Structures are given as C-alpha cells and as structure tokens.
Amino acid sequence: MLHDPWRPAFLALIAGLMTAGAAVAETTAPKAVSVGEGALLAGPCAACHGTDGRSPGSIPAIHGRPADAVAEFLLKYRSGELKGTVMNRIAAGFTPEQIKAIADHFGAVK
C-alpha cells in the first residue's frame, strides 16, 4: 500500500529496532511481534532523553552506553549515591530487575 522512497530505509531501521527491543517469533509470515519488558519500561524515558535515548537537547543521552553503565547509573540514582535533579525521584520507582531490563534495552540500541 505504501510506495514512498523512505520505506526501504524505514524497514531497515525497524529491523534493527525489533532485534533490539522486541523479540520476533520465528514463524511464517505474517510474523508475530511481541514487546519485551525492557522496551515497554523504557518507553517513557524518551520524553526527556530522546527517542532510543538519543537526546536532541540539554538532557544527557542514554544511547551509546553499555548496558552495565546504564544500570550502574540508575542503581546509584536509586540508592541516592549519585545526586541528580529528577532522576533520584524516578529511579526510586523501579526495582533492580526492572532497571536491568531497561539498561539491557538501551545497551542493545544500535
């Protein structure tokens, strides 16, 4: 149905995103898409840190950091060892397991 010139690039982008954030079941077409915990929990992060953690503004980017580093930051915000402005209040709302899922999601973004 779509015949725009963006489509090949778009599909390539999507393919990358899906391996990162959403697992694709190995079935015949049409493929069943499922959304993983990390991708779901990381959704709201983009409102400040940019789509896929690529910040367009003054707020630090998450993209391009290894998962372990993202998890370490979040856990330190959670414990209060690291002082931020708003991040202590936000990290306090997530369990270490949820933080790992979020960190793994951002760590896998290409």
Added chain:
Amino acid sequence: MNRLPSLTRRSLLTAAGAGAGLSLFRPAASRAATTGAAKARVVVVGGGFGGATAAKTIRRLDPAIEVTLVEPSREFVTCPFSNLVLGGLRDLPSITHRYDALSQKHGVKVVHAAATGVDPAARTVTVSGGLTLPYDRLILSPGIDIRWNAVPGYDEPAADVLPHAWKAGAQTALLRRQLQALEDGGLVIIAAPANPFRCPPGPYERASLIAQYLKTHKPRSKLLILDAKDAFSKQGLFTDAWTKLYPGLIEWVPASRDGKVVSVEPKEKVLVSEFGERHKGAVVNVIPPQKAGAIADAAGVTDDKGWAPVDHRTFESRKVPGIHVVGDACIPGAMPKSAFCATAQAKVAAAAVVAALNGTSLPDPQFINTCYSLIGDGYGISVAGVYRVNAQGVAEEVPNSGGVSPKDADAEFRRKEALYGEGWYRAITADTFG
C-alpha cells in the same frame, strides 16, 4: 476537504475503499494471509501528544500494521511551552509541529479530517465528508473539550473576549495580544478550575510567566488568581518563588476564601465569585471546566462526568471493547493529565494493540511522569511520578518514589531544572512528531 492534497485524498480513499471488500469479522491474521494486505488496521483519532505517539509507536513496533491518523489540523500547537509565548519568551512558530515525519518517515496514513462518529459493532470511524474507515483496533486521543456554560456566561463567544488559552494556538495569540495592549497598572485575572483538568501546574506556571512580563513591562500591574480549589500542584515551590521573584505582584485566592468563580460577565470583563464579589479585570483568562473531546462521547466510552474509564494495563475502554483511550480524555488513575503521561500511555496502548493483533502477551507496564514548570528566567521546578498498575487495572503511585523538587534547593538546581525543561520540550516533541 477541497484543500486536501491529492496524495492525502488518495490515501483516504484507498483506506476507505480497502475495507469495503473485506469481511470485518474475519480474524486479522487470516485476512492478511489470504489477501496479502496489511496484517491489521488501526485507526488513531487525534494528533496531539497521545495520538501521534500511538500512531508512530505502532508503526515502529510492527510495520505490517496499517495505521491511519485522523486529525483535522495540519499543524499542532503544543500547550506545553505556550505559557512561554504568553510571557514573551517564545513565539508560536517555535511550538508548532507538523505531521510530515509521521507520514513520510513512519508510514502513518494521515487523514486531515474530523472524526464525527464511531460504530463499535461494525468497527468503523466516520470522518467529515462521510467516508468511513474500518479498524481492527481504534485508539482515541481527542484531548479535552471545554464545558461551555459550566460557568454560567462562559460560552464560545465569551472566549473571544476572555480567552481560555487552554488549547494552544489562536487563543494563545489572543491572550498574548491582550497582555501586550494592557495599560501599566491594569489588573490581570486568571480563573483556575477545580480538579480534574488538563495540566495541573499549568495555571500557576502561566501566572509566573505573565508576572515576569508584567514586572518587566508593566511594573504597576498586578495579577489575581481566583481558584476553585484550596490547593494546587507544586504549591509550596510556586509560592516561595513568587515571594522571591515577584513580591507583591501575584495574589492567590483559594476557594475557601471566596476564590471560586460562579459566573462570568464577558462584556464587563467581570468574574463573580461564590459570595457575590465582582472582580473586574483589564485582561481576564478563564480556564474553564473540561471533559473528554467530543468523539469520546460519540464512541460511548465516557462516564457521567465526561471522561473515559480505561484499564491501565492496555488503555482499552472499560465500556466499549476494541477502543483504547489515551491522554487527557481518559481517567488516568493516579497519573496527571500531562503531555508526558499522554505519551507514556500511548506507548503502552500501542504495545497492547500490537500484542493483541499479533496474539502475543504483554509484560506489566509502568509509567513515568515529569512536569517541569518555568517560573522565571533560569528558575525551573519539577514534579515527577512513577506509576504501576494494580490488580484492578488502575495506575497507582509506586511507594517512596516521585515528588517535587527540593524546597531548599540552591539557585544552581533551579537553573538546571529550567535548562532541563527546555531539553524535555525538545525531546518529547521530537519523539512525538519526528
């Protein structure tokens, strides 16, 4: 309709025509397998933060799903940062966004028409011009409508004299012009509504940035807030900052001290409070009571108070299956009616729709809210919240998380939050419309 470019018109007709030859009752997957068409069709009504995010997210998660976004306007002017326009810190073009990236980059079919009706049994949406769009899942994100005459005298013509400016655009420009034309010494009045309403800290950020403008340009003027409630979002932080930055300029009158406006006389620019006191302003901004956008009523998803009850695991309506409602129009549990929450909800609704159409399961969602308010140059504050969904499908705050900026924070902290507010605006608008 005459001004629809041919491409959009063709998309509209294609989308409408495709449904005619297909059984609506056949499961989406088998239909795709037998016809080679899209896996399923989703219609999203409303091109604000919630609707645009939902449409884009579905396409990013599963490009085999056809997504049609129905939105009458070609441009979207954001309510966030519209208070900066009122204060003269920004212009309207800098808070105006288009739908080009949604259609060109993400393959969303954008139909510039108004949704006029929903048939939940046939699973179709009627749009202005009479065409019908079939859907497997419908997402409504219609934002708010004003409850005209809920405050007697405040009807649509009254808004041309006493702007609400609670939908950004022409109303914002009108209120800005009135403030510019104000004589030094003239009184500005803001009437703030009872809960629930769009953007809980909004009236008080507005008061702050108008105060900054008055202090600089009309130093003898004062600002009066007549409030229909006795407490408001980030109250302590706002009132502390007002004392520091605008001493004696802003007066806030709570409901318990006769702040509730019960009628309006537009010609006289008079607001009448509960005990009969008449407040005459030179510029009067009435922020009136609100309800979910009209299409939510038409779809049958609203309750007797005018908002849409939903299950926060999926944002599916508790009244009509197959219809999801996100953003200001839904009843959000503990979450505020904010642009941030609208996007967080839209992403969960999009994931829920993708999971439902693919027959896959969805993990438990969690939501974040962060609302920055700018009080003056280099002086920002925030409120944050983290929300989980309980067994009844209602969002509740995660204990011991969230909260407002520290009361005793230093100037550097306030400066950073002003800077991060700007960063938030760039990020959320790019994430939604880019």
